[in-house]
Amino acid sequence: MRILALVIRILRQFIHDKRTMALMIIAPILVLTMLSLVFNGEELKLKIGAVNVPNAMIERIEGNNVTVTKLEATEDVKREIKENDYDAILNFGRSENEIHLEGSDPTINKAIVERIRSSMGSEQTEANMAIQYVYGSSEMTTFDHFGPVLVGFFIFFFVFLIAGVSFLRERTQGTLLRLLASPIKRWELVLGYVIGFGLFTMIQSAIIALYSIYVIDLKMEGSFFYVLIITLMLALSALTLGILLSSFAKNELQMIQFIPLVVVPQLFFSGLFNLDTISDYLSWIGPLTPLYYGAEALRDVMIKGQGISDIWVDVVVLIGFSLLFIILNIIALKKHRRI
Amino acid sequence: MSITKRYGKATILDGIELSLQRGEIFGLLGPSGSGKTTLVKLLCGIEEATEGSVQVFEERMPDLKLMKRIGYMAQSDALYVELTAKENLEFFASISGVKRAECKERIQDVMKLVDLEQHLNKKVEAYSGGMKRRLSLAIALLHNPDILLLDEPTVGIDPALRQKIWDTFEELRKKGVLILVTTHVMDEADRCTRLGLIREGKLIAVGSPDQLKTNTQTTTIEQAFLTYGG
Ligand SMILES: Nc1ncnc2c1ncn2[C@@H]1O[C@H](COP(=O)(O)OP(=O)(O)OP(=O)(O)O)[C@@H](O)[C@H]1O
Numbered sequence: 427m428r429i430l431a432l433v434i435r436i437l438r439q440f441i442h443d444k445r446t447m448a449l450m451i452i453a454p455i456l457v458l459t460m461l462s463l464v465f466n467g468e469e470l471k472l473k474i475g476a477v478n479v480p481n482a483m484i485e486r487i488e489g490n491n492v493t494v495t496k497l498e499a500t501e502d503v504k505r506e507i508k509e510n511d512y513d514a515i516l517n518f519g520r521s522e523n524e525i526h527l528e529g530s531d532p533t534i535n536k537a538i539v540e541r542i543r544s545s546m547g548s549e550q551t552e553a554n555m556a557i558q559y560v561y562g563s564s565e566m567t568t569f570d571h572f573g574p575v576l577v578g579f580f581i582f583f584f585v586f587l588i589a590g591v592s593f594l595r596e597r598t599q600g601t602l603l604r605l606l607a608s609p610i611k612r613w614e615l616v617l618g619y620v621i622g623f624g625l626f627t628m629i630q631s632a633i634i635a636l637y638s639i640y641v642i643d644l645k646m647e648g649s650f651f652y653v654l655i656i657t658l659m660l661a662l663s664a665l666t667l668g669i670l671l672s673s674f675a676k677n678e679l680q681m682i683q684f685i686p687l688v689v690v691p692q693l694f695f696s697g698l699f700n701l702d703t704i705s706d707y708l709s710w711i712g713p714l715t716p717l718y719y720g721a722e723a724l725r726d727v728m729i730k731g732q733g734i735s736d737i738w739v740d741v742v743v744l745i746g747f748s749l750l751f752i753i754l755n756i757i758a759l760k761k762h763r764r765i
Numbered sequence: 766m767s768i769t770k771r772y773g774k775a776t777i778l779d780g781i782e783l784s785l786q787r788g789e790i791f792g793l794l795g796p797s798g799s800g801k802t803t804l805v806k807l808l809c810g811i812e813e814a815t816e817g818s819v820q821v822f823e824e825r826m827p828d829l830k831l832m833k834r835i836g837y838m839a840q841s842d843a844l845y846v847e848l849t850a851k852e853n854l855e856f857f858a859s860i861s862g863v864k865r866a867e868c869k870e871r872i873q874d875v876m877k878l879v880d881l882e883q884h885l886n887k888k889v890e891a892y893s894g895g896m897k898r899r900l901s902l903a904i905a906l907l908h909n910p911d912i913l914l915l916d917e918p919t920v921g922i923d924p925a926l927r928q929k930i931w932d933t934f935e936e937l938r939k940k941g942v943l944i945l946v947t948t949h950v951m952d953e954a955d956r957c958t959r960l961g962l963i964r965e966g967k968l969i970a971v972g973s974p975d976q977l978k979t980n981t982q983t984t985t986i987e988q989a990f991l992t993y994g995g
């Protein structure tokens with residue numbers, strides 16, 4: 427009953443505070459859209475050099491924003507690429523057909539390789555084609571690759587901030603003490619917050635996920651339902667962590683200071699950067715952060731098309747985080763009232 | 766049993782011994798920073814004494830069952846300003862356990878009392894300071910508490926309405942409600958059944974307004990207060 431009252435109150439506050447509501451839904455959408463445009467926006471113009479490539483194949487590769495220039499055989503492909511600004515050089519006629527990619531832009535790499543594969547006749551098998559990178563490697567990500575991470579990150583970011591600030595305001599405006607002077611139990615208070623914000627977060631996550639997949643056109647191999655479950659669980663952990671940390675902040679500004687300390691570092695360990703290269707001194711941090719699991723599960727579903735059997739561990743860990751934070755919240759309220 | 770309250774090393778309340786009866790209006794007087802608010806918070810269970818204990822109806826505070834019977838009004842308004850007055854009232858009514866069937870009627874009653882019925886659907890942001898005070902008072906009265914703890918309830922309220930509110934206190938008192946108010950207004954002090962004078966965390970005098978005046982051989986509470994303080 428009291429929990430219901432809290433839930434209704436929180437939802438009413440959202441309805442009255444249109445700006446916050448808009449911020450929580452529109453801001454992530456806006457940032458994701460911008461990022462997708464930054465990474466995938468323009469039509470690619472590809473400049474390819476060809477050494478000993480049959481004319482028939484050059485014709486097939488050329489056209490549609492791709493130019494192919496015939497080159498003399500050269501030993502120093504790397505210099506050729508650097509000096510004449512090629513995106514790639516094909517070097518055929520050796521024992522192995524080679525593609526040298528400039529390599530710094532994963533989008534271009536992918537486009538070139540796909541182009542060449544599709545223009546090769548069936549007589550050429552992939553086995554005798556070697557891809558070499560002048561810069562970077564095939565491990566480099568594209569927006570498709572880190573899109574799921576960013577979806578998770580922005581949901582986490584905004585839910586953390588809004589939930590934290592709301593609970594903080596509850597304290598600074600005196601209503602928390604006023605509530606604790608009423609017969610409400612501490613767990614009812616925390617649960618009311620979790621459910622009230624949880625309901626709103628559910629809508630928010632659904633809209634952001636729908637938008638990312640159907641409008642921004644992020645790669646989506648798996649089931650949308652799993653994406654919803656993962657984002658919701660991730661949002662719950664953000665919500666409960668935000669409320670918890672708000673009790674260590676004196677004002678809104680201090681709450682915002684938690685973002686570079688607590689939220690942004692999670693991004694570093696969430697697979698946006700290659701996890702293998704993280705120094706051993708730091709790599710233990712990743713598994714302690716909710717985003718690590720959320721991002722992994724989102725990637726599994728969206729990129730690899732995996733199902734519940736592959737993501738359930740991540741989801742369970744996220745639920746574990748939320749439960750832990752909920753319990754810590756109930757304990758933290760003891761500071762204000764013993765019972 | 767006496768209570769002492771310290772924040773860190775500072776002793777805010779020092780050996781206060783006080784027992785309050787149902788059916789009285791107890792006025793707490795004292796200079797700013799003397800510890801009135803702290804004492805009220807101890808009584809309503811959101812602070813606990815460093816030494817000693819607060820007992821209400823033979824039970825030790827804080828106790829959730831007792832809290833249901835207490836109506837508390839904090840010195841600073843604790844309201845959700847982005848919600849309307851009605852939404853605030855509905856929320857606090859369910860939190861303090863007002864039955865749903867009675868809720869609407871109770872809201873009408875208390876809002877009538879503080880003269881805010883026509884502003885029920887206004888957002889609290891749009892309320893004036895005095896209106897917020899009145900809404901806070903209305904919220905404290907919502908669930909028909911047996912004990913009312915009111916921290917400076919009439920600040921910023923005009924004399925006519927203040928009169929009306931005190932008439933209500935008087936009615937509630939007759940019904941057996943215990944009311945504790947802190948105040949700086951001397952004519953309010955005269956309407957209390959008993960007064961407690963508090964200074965630097967010590968309760969320096971307790972008694973009915975007339976007793977206090979007689980003891981100090983003065984004619985007004987103000988003079989009595991100054992005499993005790995001096
Ligand atoms: N949370 C706290 N931590 C430390 N000191 C506090 C705290 N709350 C109050 N105090 C101190 O306790 C003393 C009494 O404060 P209190 O609010 O009870 O005074 P008051 O009598 O209600 O004053 P006023 O009439 O101005 O409302 C003050 O000196 C104040 O500085």
Ligand SMILES: [Mg+2]
Pocket residue numbers: 801802803840916
């Ligand atoms: Mg005070």
